Amino acid sequence: MVIEILKKEKVDVIFGYPGGAVIDIYDELYKTPEIKHVLVRHEQAATHAADGYARSTGKVGVVLVTSGPGSTNTVTGIATAYMDSIPIVVLTGQVPTKLIGNDAFQETDTTGITRPITKHNFLIKRIEDLPRTLKAAFYIAKTGRPGPVVVDIPKDIQQTEGEFEYPEEIRLRSYNPVYEPHIKQIEKAYFLLEKAERPVLLIGGGVISAGACEEVKKLAETLNLPVVMTLMGLGGFPGDHYQSLGMLGMHGAYYANMAVANCDVLLAVGARFDDRVTGKVDAFAPMAKIIHIDIDPTSIQKNVKVDVPIVGDCKRSLIRLLEIVKIAEKPKKYWKERFREWWEQIDIWRRRYPLSYKQDSNYIKPQYVIEKLYELTKGEAIIATEVGQNQMWTALFYKFKYPRTLITSGGLGTMGFGFPAAIGAQIGNPNKLVIDIAGDGSIQMNIQELATAMEQKLPIKIIILNNGYLGMVRQWQELFYGKRYSYVKFSVLPDFVKLAEAYGAIGIKITKPQEVEPTLKEILKINKLVILDVHIAPEEGVFPMVPAGKATTEMILV
Amino acid sequence: MEEKRHALSVLVENTPGALARIAGLFSGRGFNIDSLCVAETLDPTLSHLTLVTHGDEQIIEQIIKQLRRLIDVYKVVDITKEGNFVEREMALIKVRAEKENREEIFRICEIFRCKIVDVSPRSYILEVTGNKNKLEAVIELLRPMGIKEIVRTGIIAIKREKKTT
Numbered sequence: 001m002v003i004e005i006l007k008k009e010k011v012d013v014i015f016g017y018p019g020g021a022v023i024d025i026y027d028e029l030y031k032t033p034e035i036k037h038v039l040v041r042h043e044q045a046a047t048h049a050a051d052g053y054a055r056s057t058g059k060v061g062v063v064l065v066t067s068g069p070g071s072t073n074t075v076t077g078i079a080t081a082y083m084d085s086i087p088i089v090v091l092t093g094q095v096p097t098k099l100i101g102n103d104a105f106q107e108t109d110t111t112g113i114t115r116p117i118t119k120h121n122f123l124i125k126r127i128e129d130l131p132r133t134l135k136a137a138f139y140i141a142k143t144g145r146p147g148p149v150v151v152d153i154p155k156d157i158q159q160t161e162g163e164f165e166y167p168e169e170i171r172l173r174s175y176n177p178v179y180e181p182h183i184k185q186i187e188k189a190y191f192l193l194e195k196a197e198r199p200v201l202l203i204g205g206g207v208i209s210a211g212a213c214e215e216v217k218k219l220a221e222t223l224n225l226p227v228v229m230t231l232m233g234l235g236g237f238p239g240d241h242y243q244s245l246g247m248l249g250m251h252g253a254y255y256a257n258m259a260v261a262n263c264d265v266l267l268a269v270g271a272r273f274d275d276r277v278t279g280k281v282d283a284f285a286p287m288a289k290i291i292h293i294d295i296d297p298t299s300i301q302k303n304v305k306v307d308v309p310i311v312g313d314c315k316r317s318l319i320r321l322l323e324i325v326k327i328a329e330k331p332k333k334y335w336k337e338r339f340r341e342w343w344e345q346i347d348i349w350r351r352r353y354p355l356s357y358k359q360d361s362n363y364i365k366p367q368y369v370i371e372k373l374y375e376l377t378k379g380e381a382i383i384a385t386e387v388g389q390n391q392m393w394t395a396l397f398y399k400f401k402y403p404r405t406l407i408t409s410g411g412l413g414t415m416g417f418g419f420p421a422a423i424g425a426q427i428g429n430p431n432k433l434v435i436d437i438a439g440d441g442s443i444q445m446n447i448q449e450l451a452t453a454m455e456q457k458l459p460i461k462i463i464i465l466n467n468g469y470l471g472m473v474r475q476w477q478e479l480f481y482g483k484r485y486s487y488v489k490f491s492v493l494p495d496f497v498k499l500a501e502a503y504g505a506i507g508i509k510i511t512k513p514q515e516v517e518p519t520l521k522e523i524l525k526i527n528k529l530v531i532l533d534v535h536i537a538p539e540e541g542v543f544p545m546v547p548a549g550k551a552t553t554e555m556i557l558v
Numbered sequence: 559m560e561e562k563r564h565a566l567s568v569l570v571e572n573t574p575g576a577l578a579r580i581a582g583l584f585s586g587r588g589f590n591i592d593s594l595c596v597a598e599t600l601d602p603t604l605s606h607l608t609l610v611t612h613g614d615e616q617i618i619e620q621i622i623k624q625l626r627r628l629i630d631v632y633k634v635v636d637i638t639k640e641g642n643f644v645e646r647e648m649a650l651i652k653v654r655a656e657k658e659n660r661e662e663i664f665r666i667c668e669i670f671r672c673k674i675v676d677v678s679p680r681s682y683i684l685e686v687t688g689n690k691n692k693l694e695a696v697i698e699l700l701r702p703m704g705i706k707e708i709v710r711t712g713i714i715a716i717k718r719e720k721k722t723t
Contacts, residue, residue: 112578116586174570296627297623
């Protein structure tokens, strides 16, 4: 019955790992060739892969795992998806209903464990609840502010066969996300923008999940607004656009942080003012009236005080705002003239401290690798990252042009996310180039998935920015802990070239700056999984950097 | 900002785990629960909770929004904010009742309209109903007599209707 329902939900791929408590579903899956099953090597990777699939395609990712350790292994992946509002449905097997609570073999309280890290979860205790619950699971996962939903299905429920009716639509009386914004609030927002002298448009991941990128671009271009992005918002506005100031926050660009610190109106769309974005909250955009559009009311007024709260879908809210802009009938020239001085100031900041790094003839600089990669791929690739320095260098130096091309764990900051997420992204986008930018630390956290990627014949390119350190922690220790490098140096690292070869993939190692460009060119031509082990300057840092808890204007620049 | 006590009236789906979700929300986000009372409503598919918490305005706003965000939560009303309301709590108090203080306990009961619901040779069980202040007054007066045990229900509250139409 479960598989029948998944077919009705038009699920075409499942990321999973079999076990005793899901063997009945797997038996059905065996007879269902129209659903592709990707056999991972660890359940955590299944959730990350479904997550990467969802982020890159906009569809719901589906995971199938067994009870007990199967379900506990998915926890990190579920929490990752939850923090970044990614729609996935995780189906977990459970011991038969009669045994629940008896400490049966491979029993664990899955709904109890996952309650705080899911948008919602269900334990199905009666067969008649199965169709409606699964319908609700998919509905809840993808509507409103998206998020992961866990459905725990006991073995005896899976075994029950029979006719069932699958509801076409579902209504939940206690769950009614607000999509349509309050028009009075939109008007207020417009008047603030009209009176503004130094406005900034800040966009977050909500813009991407709502599919509101076109509206963002139209609004920014019509009103001549500078655009800053959170990590999750990258790609929501073209990174190569003149009006893009790139990423703000702890590792944001100097000019992005300066623009926000000095603006008088901040229009935030689909962002949640995370501490990595605001730095010291009291010093965040101190002069600004803040307009905040978000579908989740809890995001508004949580961290910063908002002057014009707007609860609604980002896309619909921006459409309404654009309608008012149209009615107001101010010519483009008006906005251009109005913010001329503001743009002059921003350009001074841009010229003063552009993103930069020092080249070195002996060492490969990681920023250079990313820059070259951007040039060679023309910004057309899907880039997954791990977490740490590799992630920040990618966010700063790869100019994401399109939504859903940066696949990164923003909120939870999960090391080991990138590679399995890249697997999911490649499955969802078989004709696109998918690259995982990794560190030597993170890649080892889910390295076993090389087998999965090879089995699925995925031509993912893994680029390890290898400095032999847990680089981000080392950087903090260097700057704030008197260079006491406490357990951040790996004295043993695998030979990644041999490791790649052991799995039947291609491994290449480079150590010199002049090797970067030709090698990147070479690997981009290979239609097979490649690990490129790039030995970078071991103590290179990520800059600019705002120390934790400081104001975003207190940046360490180089 | 000033911290205030708020009574929230919460209607939730009568499903397993709904209460755990609410309790988990409070512990996970560091909010306080001062008192919590749960029971069925006229509609057996919904449960009603009276939840008393405290915090400044921003915290209370977050608590209400976070509660509403839970899929199982049907409705949340801040009754303290809505104006006039009736609040009640019940306590069962087991108090030492020897010859010399039985009279006094009796008098206290009379004044506060308590009921004596159980009598044993050396103790009474009192049933007290009222708002928080009344309960505390009774407890203070009984304390010198020797309170053996107290069980309280936690607060329930309901909004008053408008006096004019």
